[in-house]
Amino acid sequence: MTEFAEIWSYLSQGPLLWLTATLAAYALGDACFRAAGRNPLANPVLISVVVLAALLWLTGTTYATYFAGAQFVHFLLGPATVALALPLYDSLPQLRRALLPVLAALIVGSLTAALSALAIAHAFGVSPEVLAALAAKSATAPVAIGIAERMGGSPTLTAMLVILTGVTGAVVATPVLNALRLKDWRARGFAVGVTSHGIGTARAFQVHPTAGAFAGLGMALNAIATALIAPFALSLFQ
Amino acid sequence: MLHALTALLLCQLVGEAATRSLSLPLPGPVLGLVLMLALLVSFPRFAALMRPVAQGILAHLSLLFVPAGVGVVGHLATLGGQTMALMLAVVGSTVLSIAAGAVTFAAVARLTGARDD
Numbered sequence: 001m002t003e004f005a006e007i008w009s010y011l012s013q014g015p016l017l018w019l020t021a022t023l024a025a026y027a028l029g030d031a032c033f034r035a036a037g038r039n040p041l042a043n044p045v046l047i048s049v050v051v052l053a054a055l056l057w058l059t060g061t062t063y064a065t066y067f068a069g070a071q072f073v074h075f076l077l078g079p080a081t082v083a084l085a086l087p088l089y090d091s092l093p094q095l096r097r098a099l100l101p102v103l104a105a106l107i108v109g110s111l112t113a114a115l116s117a118l119a120i121a122h123a124f125g126v127s128p129e130v131l132a133a134l135a136a137k138s139a140t141a142p143v144a145i146g147i148a149e150r151m152g153g154s155p156t157l158t159a160m161l162v163i164l165t166g167v168t169g170a171v172v173a174t175p176v177l178n179a180l181r182l183k184d185w186r187a188r189g190f191a192v193g194v195t196s197h198g199i200g201t202a203r204a205f206q207v208h209p210t211a212g213a214f215a216g217l218g219m220a221l222n223a224i225a226t227a228l229i230a231p232f233a234l235s236l237f238q
Numbered sequence: 239m240l241h242a243l244t245a246l247l248l249c250q251l252v253g254e255a256a257t258r259s260l261s262l263p264l265p266g267p268v269l270g271l272v273l274m275l276a277l278l279v280s281f282p283r284f285a286a287l288m289r290p291v292a293q294g295i296l297a298h299l300s301l302l303f304v305p306a307g308v309g310v311v312g313h314l315a316t317l318g319g320q321t322m323a324l325m326l327a328v329v330g331s332t333v334l335s336i337a338a339g340a341v342t343f344a345a346v347a348r349l350t351g352a353r354d355d
Contacts, residue, residue: 043300045303046307049311080296082246082250082267082274083274083291086288086292100350101350104343105342108342109339112331112334114331117330118327120327121324121326125320126320146266154313157310159303159307159310164328172329182341187344188340190339191339195332195335223271224268
């Protein structure tokens with residue numbers, strides 16, 4: 001037992017333990033997602049966050065200790081944002097052919113996402129710091145976190161709202177779009193990508209390849225649009 | 239691999255430096271994205287170099303949310319009574335924005351004759 005305690009106190013000092021745990025928990029979450037037939041409710045991020053939070057609680061580990069290891073994964077959010085340029089570059093020919101619908105849907109979708117979320121939260125008396133974390137929630141996580149930090153919002157709360165928005169969009173998109181009787185796969189995919197970023201895009205690819213390509217385009221374009229629209233939308237509620 | 243990774247970090251670094259020094263409203267990595275896109279458009283052969291590394295990072299994009307997501311658990315207690323309001327805001331705005339975006343796209347495509355092909 002003393003041996004275990006010694007090994008534990010050695011390992012819990014360095015970043016290796018929690019970096020490994022983060023990757024292992026995600027691998028587990030991804031395995032559950034595949035086993036559940038890629039059901040959007042079995043989101044691998046939600047599963048791995050719950051597993052890791054339970055581990056931290058059981059071992060009495062602080063978030064600061066955990067983050068000393070997990071920061072190496074967190075750091076990759078920046079390079080991942082830059083890497084989104086490649087799928088955007090790949091869909092440039094499709095973008096050229098549908099430039100006007102894309103721009104109109106981007107502006108309307110991005111404004112609706114930020115303004116309606118802020119209006120509902122504001123009506124229920126949500127505090128200003130929390131509103132700052134809510135405004136950018138339709139952008140992909142690395143971008144939303146960057147924007148929220150600039151507006152004084154908490155990065156962790158932003159991450160949670162981004163994930164919730166992604167899962168919600170993946171679940172509601174098909175019923176909502178069917179109810180509207182929209183058959184244009186470009187319109188359906190693009191709106192899902194603008195609203196629900198990577199999680200919505202992954203869902204759109206499962207439904208139809210054209211929807212997936214336009215969802216990826218919507219996600220990348222909204223990463224840029226949200227950086228401009230979210231601070232403006234937030235200023236209306238302060 | 240080495241060159242692609244260096245190019246990614248270099249774009250981010252230039253983006254960070256430019257947004258800080260010019261106090262632009264964009265996060266540094268978003269400006270890095272725009273810069274990378276400009277490079278890809280200017281030098282199409284550059285895409286072949288970037289593709290393996292970019293696809294490698296983007297294939298597990300959702301893994302990168304996990305460390306920040308774990309921090310949420312500590313936050314839940316401080317949210318208290320605001321949790322329900324935030325849930326309503328997220329679900330309501332997601333339904334509205336998917337509907338508004340898709341209807342706008344389809345309407346403008348019909349008006350401008352931008353056919354699906």
